[in-house]
Amino acid sequence: MRMITTKKSSAQQSAKKSGPCWPGYEPVPGKKPGTKESCKPKANQTSAQRKADSKAAAASKLKKKS
Numbered sequence: 001m002r003m004i005t006t007k008k009s010s011a012q013q014s015a016k017k018s019g020p021c022w023p024g025y026e027p028v029p030g031k032k033p034g035t036k037e038s039c040k041p042k043a044n045q046t047s048a049q050r051k052a053d054s055k056a057a058a059a060s061k062l063k064k065k066s
Helices: 010-017 047-065
Strands: 025-027 039-041
Touching: none
Parallel strands: none
Antiparallel strands: 025 039
């Protein structure tokens, strides 16, 4: 029997990389994760990056429902 592996989309991978911040946000240096103002909006995003972030946000919402 063959195992089928699936590749994770870049949106899902970027969600994992960002850590405790929402998609479209990045950690603030010097702040503890999970504290107030520990994440800030990403600056100078291209439309492709914004699209990937919105897909990652939608994927995380679907994952939470399951």
